[in-house]
Amino acid sequence: MLLVREELRRSETAGEHALSIGVFDGVHEGHRMLVRRLIAEAQARGLGTGIITFHPHPITVVRPDVSFSYLDSLERRVELLRELGIDFVSVLQFTSELQQVSAYDFVRLLVEEAGLRLLVVGDDFHLGRGREGDTERLREFGQDLGFEVIALPLLQSDADRVSSTRVRNALAAGEMGEVATLLGRPFALRGPVLHGDERGRKLNFPTLNIGVAADRALPPNGVYVTRAHVAGGDYNAVTNIGTQPTFDGATRRVETHLLDFEGDLYGQVASIDLLHRIREERKFAGVDELVAQMKRDLQTTREWFA
Numbered sequence: 001m002l003l004v005r006e007e008l009r010r011s012e013t014a015g016e017h018a019l020s021i022g023v024f025d026g027v028h029e030g031h032r033m034l035v036r037r038l039i040a041e042a043q044a045r046g047l048g049t050g051i052i053t054f055h056p057h058p059i060t061v062v063r064p065d066v067s068f069s070y071l072d073s074l075e076r077r078v079e080l081l082r083e084l085g086i087d088f089v090s091v092l093q094f095t096s097e098l099q100q101v102s103a104y105d106f107v108r109l110l111v112e113e114a115g116l117r118l119l120v121v122g123d124d125f126h127l128g129r130g131r132e133g134d135t136e137r138l139r140e141f142g143q144d145l146g147f148e149v150i151a152l153p154l155l156q157s158d159a160d161r162v163s164s165t166r167v168r169n170a171l172a173a174g175e176m177g178e179v180a181t182l183l184g185r186p187f188a189l190r191g192p193v194l195h196g197d198e199r200g201r202k203l204n205f206p207t208l209n210i211g212v213a214a215d216r217a218l219p220p221n222g223v224y225v226t227r228a229h230v231a232g233g234d235y236n237a238v239t240n241i242g243t244q245p246t247f248d249g250a251t252r253r254v255e256t257h258l259l260d261f262e263g264d265l266y267g268q269v270a271s272i273d274l275l276h277r278i279r280e281e282r283k284f285a286g287v288d289e290l291v292a293q294m295k296r297d298l299q300t301t302r303e304w305f306a
Helices: 002-009 029-045 058-062 074-084 101-112 136-146 164-172 174-184 285-303
Strands: 017-021 048-055 088-092 116-122 148-154 188-196 208-210 222-230 235-241 253-258 269-280
Touching: 002 088, 002 101, 017 029, 017 101, 029 048, 029 116, 029 148, 029 174, 048 074, 048 101, 074 088, 101 116, 101 136, 116 136, 136 148, 164 174, 174 188, 174 269, 208 269, 222 253, 222 285, 235 269, 235 285, 253 269, 269 285
Parallel strands: 017 048, 017 116, 048 088, 116 148
Antiparallel strands: 188 208, 188 269, 208 253, 222 235, 222 269, 235 253
16 A cells, blocks of 8 residues: 555645546546536535546456557546646556455545545446445445545436447447547547658658557547647548558558648657548558549548538
8 A cells, every 4th residue: 555655645635635536538528527526516615626546447457368448548538637627636556456455445545645525436436355345335434534425327328328438339330429429529549750651652642650559449440530630730631540451561550641731740749539430441452543542532531621
């Protein structure tokens, strides 16, 4: 528990706080509703606000055999939570040792180190070793340790709960409109502009090769209408996610062509909003057929924005 104490103390947690706890992967509309309620309840009680989050995702420790990908990077999750008006976000390293900490010991630590006076969570929330700390147990602990618990019904959309899993499933299906509805914003990929093989430039379709982390969730391979934010500018764009099968590629890449732009952006960090899936990726008979399809994709993109 010493590591957790140190991590909390580094998060400027002095004072009394209303807190919420979770991974908040995607910071989707359900998360945002919870955070807004957290802030409102804190203001009514004269408390500061904080989020306790974990990295890596607990599932990667509890089930190391399970492959897991994130909807947002840790940096972006913290950024989004702070943008909502949270006073501090404390990132705790999730380890096998933390996995064995009881729910009571964990919330007692939050009382001692983060001034926990109010805990706001979803009604299906569980905490601690073996998920022992449901909301009723946490209320019992609160009576002993001096904090309240508010358990919120989770946000519904189309009769289903909004969840990170639901967002991930919509993303895997390439349903970018549904993903944007669930997130409350377009799904975005962010990374540095890297040097590629410059094949697009040779075909008169120069692209930005975006370095996306290997643990990021991606939609299916294909061509997408996108909006690029890079070097202080915003550009309509068309993006290909895939392996370039026409050239027998093997590495999955994210390559973006900016409409009506000329210039060198190597080394810049680009953020790409994926707005609409045009088509799946496929292998063409040759370069001429590929270029003809790229021109059609470009026209489709212009029409979509128009």
